[in-house]
Amino acid sequence: MKKILGILCVLVMLSTSAWAESKPIRIPVAAAFTGQLASFGEGIQNGALLKGEEINARGGINGQKVKIVLEDELCDPKEAATVATKLANDPRVSVLVGHLCSSATLAALPIYRDAHLPAISPASTNVSIGKMSPYYFRNVYRDDFQGLFLAKYAHHIKGYEKVAIFHEVNDYSMGLMLAFTKQAKKLGIRILGTEAYTADTTDFKPQLTKFKMMKPDAIFIPGYAPQGTLIVSQARSVGMRNVDFFGADGLDDDLMLKNPDAEGLFVTTPFLPDKAGPQAAGFIKAYEAKYGKVPNWFAANTYDAVGLAAQAIGAVGQDRVKIRDYLASLNSKEKAYEGVAGKTYFDENGDCLKDAFVKKIKDGKWVGAEKQLR
Amino acid sequence: MPRPQEVNRSQVLIIGLVLLALMLPWLPFGASTNYILRVLTTAVLYMILALGLNIVPGFTGLLDLGYVGFYGIGAYTSGLLAIHYDLSLWVILPLAALNGALWGILLGAPTLRLTGDYFAIVTFGFSELVVLVLRNELWLTRGPMGLPGISPPSIFGHPLTRDWEFFYLIVFLLAVVFVVVRRMEDSRLGRAWFAIREDEIAAQCCGVNLIRYKVTAFAISASIGAMGGAFYAKWFKFIHPDMFKFWESILILCLIVFGGMGSIWGTMLGALILIPLTEILRAVLPQSLFSARYLIYGLILVLMMRWRPEGLIPFESAQAEKAKQTQKRLTGLVGKE
């Protein structure tokens, strides 16, 4: 009996001492790094690692090094919840950057709330997230804003009168679709039809054929790039030559560039390299030097989110509740965090107000649209 | 008075396991206790699900690929009841089980006269249709937006939030399901199922009404699955149609094939080994391989069928063990007389 007790004591000491000794500050980044949305995850990963390196190069946070820990949740709500539990119960973690998909975010949310762990999402745009937990923040705009913005852009700049919507059956896509439809009706754009597809389909021709007969000015695709590129090609192959396509930030992916049919497609994005402020120039340069490509908005937003987390830790130390209060206190333009993708400050729900930009594909490259909506 | 050696082994095992489970939250795992508890809660949940599924392919010998449909129905029943009516878990559980059983009967009554493969395919189609409905009927399920904000269960007005509380709750549920399944197995009902599994024609000629007992098995299995789903919704506080995809059915099937189809201890052992295995894989495998972890489950199914189709604890040995217990009991009776 004594022996067992002894072993247990040793175990306890070992386990507690192991935590205590760990020196670097851990900032976990939870998103999908593998799976269908891996190309989004890549931006997130790159942005986070770059910021981590930069912080460490400047001597860390108050002298302590930062360690970026990547947690893969495959955009699967169940995986997200397991990862969230792991993080919530890790005393070394005081703030995290995470979750890409809104469904993953919604699954993880209650766990962070119960563990009083503040989280900053660089990419979850679903409307309903904000109100659900005081511990959740995001430095990206919401779907309703984006949908509204797109409708205005389509009306005022592009002058579309008839638009068809082709959305995926998921939270992101449908949130956008609803917001867009609402605003479009106000502006007098005719929504000719709304069709849906699921993520595992590759045949979009029946719906596109239907659209073709309606003769829309443009088709709005509030989905992700893997399907977006297929939709565009198939639309061309069913004979839609003179129809424009536009989407939201889900289509903002280099995958679209490989598709010659996508020429002229425009999307909204929270970050535009050529329109970004002076502080972004260094980031873009460093990013290009390190990864050999232009950063996308996932990279920029994650870069900012990690920076924000680091700033919070630097200001109030590694205390979850204090960090949360600190983040919540950034509630006006004056107190905002100056990031590469603009100023970040939160409203009472932890949502942020940010500008959106429009970029389009020109000669196989993303470029900022000539006319932006102000 | 039972003498000490008459206490049978499985009773000792059960008592030991219950004690172990009760002690578990208080063992010194340091900061990772909650994580371990959460993984174990998942494992116990899958033990319940595996026990439920086991009734159909294990006891009755019909391959049911649509189990996750009932799991999803249970979860959404629970989630919707919790959100719209704010009912207590103790009201929700039986209602979810009832709803599961209802759908089980609706699906089972026309389909259970099909032969094995066709039955498997129809159940598969059913589970996919359930996911489609959950995904597209926005007015009811909010579709792909999922159902967030499900209130946690409470006991005597005390809401459960900590991981050990959920762990105790699920262990309690497992105990209930275990007792139910054990009683089913060791009764007229269970024997009729076994007879159908072994030989339908002979069973018929022994007076077993095939359809009735198959439907009963299906309904009970479905209601256990739905109950698991009900707990799941209350525990996760968020449910999403993607959580109830076909993979889950395969995973649960894999558990019972691995553990031993038809043996209660086997199915529980299968869940207890394979579910934590996922977490171990997460730690061991590199990121790029982790998303392909189902490869291992596929391999388990193939290899088990090839080399040990009866699983870790085979049905026969479970039956032989049961016969031995009966022998002990009967000779004990004879001795007393």
Add this chain to the structure above:
Amino acid sequence: MESLFEQSSLFLQQLVNGITLGGVYALIAVGYTMVYGVIQLINFAHGEIYMLGAFLAYTMVTVLGLPFFAAFALTLVICAVFGILLDLIAYRPLRNAPRLAALITAIGMSIFLQNLALMIWGSQIKSYPREVLPPVFSKAAWTFGEVSLSWLQVFILSVTVVFMILLHLIIHKTRIGTAMRAVSQDKTTSALMGIGVNRVISFTFAIGSAMGGMAGILVGLYYNAIFPTMGYIAGIKAFAAAVLGGIGSVPGAMLGGGVLGIAEVIGAGYISSEYRDGISYAVMIAVILFKPSGLIGRQIGEKV
């Protein structure tokens, strides 16, 4: 009546799309139906062979730089070999085991292959580079008002029809075809009559898998998308097509594929695109419940 004209041309276009889709389903369904006919096994892994076919051709075209039609032919051969291996490794040892065991093995094999492809090729959607394809594919072969039929569609349909006829001839006119029909009636008796049952089964798997692989390439071309999970849904739908036509019958697979393809496209176009996959499942369930022998299949009685 311009709107009526538009409506009818829309319908015609959908019909063309549906028939092309149906042709592909028919090609996959043949694999299911032949294997089921011979060893009464739902070969769940068949959808995965279809996926592998698409990926193999993709790899050959992009990595090895083979010309398209060479890759096409080579893929058929590799898929056929793969089908034989699949039978040899997974199913043959279980020939006398309960049917449940073989079915579970098939499911396990399907999951294994799918995840293997995920490991090798990753989960991103791939597409055939345009440069390597014959440029004529993207041109319209026939245009009538708004309705158009591309050369690719013509290619898919003609390949389907040619191979179906070929298959029908193999089954009904050759020695091995006769042997296949004999084995599907009664394995033991056929063995006693001097038919090499295992050889016949291997042949069946080879043909079915080659067809599956070919369907994979065609679909990859048609939709410009190849990804590891493509075999799952397509496999199930093709199985539904096989059941609809009457499992065990090759013309049945053709008919079933066509009907299902049209039903799906029309359903997606006119009823609800959200429930598109549901249409196939519902058709499948309904057929199994109410007419298990399918449209032109024979009734399979249970032996007492």
Add this chain to the structure above:
Amino acid sequence: MNPILHVKDLSKSFGGLVALQSVDLKAETAQIVGLIGPNGAGKTTLFNCLTGLTPPTQGQIEFRGNPIVPQFSEGRIRLLKASTLLFFILGWVWVPLFYSLFLPRTFFKVELVLLGIFILGMRCLMVRAFVEFKIWAWSLMFVFLLSDLITGLWAMSHWGTSIALVGAGFPFGYVALPWAIVAVPFSLFFMGLLLSRRVRLLYGFRVSPDALCRMGMGRTFQNIRLFFNLSVLDNVKIGFHGQLKSGFWQTLIRGRSQRQEEESAERAALEALRFVDLQHRTFDLASSLAYGEQRWLEIARALVARPHLLLLDEPAAGMNPQESARLMDLIFKIRKMGTTVLIIEHDMKVMMNLADNIFVLDYGEMIAQGSPDEIRDNPRVIEAYLGGGPSTC
């Protein structure tokens, strides 16, 4: 005295192959009846017809005075079905149609009326299938019942009870609450009616094997069909299944009656095992038994429910002479208990000593019948057995 089993003019053909042709057979209580004939004579087919596994093409079987094959001629059954159809049409079509006449005319939109008529037509068409127990008809029936209820309730909530009561459903739901009130109990009643054996027979359903078993018919199989992965005791207990009553809830609660039932099953099983002298293997798995023992086990399983009629399909196959002798003893003992035994056997010696009455089948025809001595001297039997096969055709 009524015969316990009376087969009249029974025929069975599989496609073109005639397996049984106008077979007549009678067995009295506590009689041992033998059934002999060369291979392929249709003996096992007859057994399958008797136990309800294969439906006969024609003819009647009466077991303990109850007909177990649809008892009327084709014409009578057709008449019955037609009258049911009429009844159904009245219920399924006339009532909703009648109520829909009260509707405000503005409700009648062409498509909706067409839809309504189409659905009503389907209802008419499915009646026959329903009576014939087709699955699709039953599923549709369920859907209709549900839709009747829902549309009725919907109409009530939408237009208020009074309008709904005069049948406001037609254009939208084509039926309304009053119809639901009539239809549901009526349909439930009819469904219940169809579940009773007599009514089912009336409508041309055969009695299922399990029901026959519960009526007191036990059988063994030519190729042994045991529950191999279960213990010997459980095998026999399953044979006692029809004698027990406890269902799901009783099993769950494990009340006294359930425990008593289990004990009675155990007692009966042990007794049956003792009867066939297998008590030393009670707790072994059936798969571990030797071939001969498996035959004994099958007999025990059939006997445990104390059947009125026991069908033994070649029980002595694979038994050595000592065992055959024991089998004969056993069968005499069974007869003494008042059970009728119908036995198929190849071993003529066994049969001659055993049977009170022998029937001889050849190519599906009953060629002879009588006491063992009569059969021994019957020239047709000798020809069938010795002259052999096809030449007699």
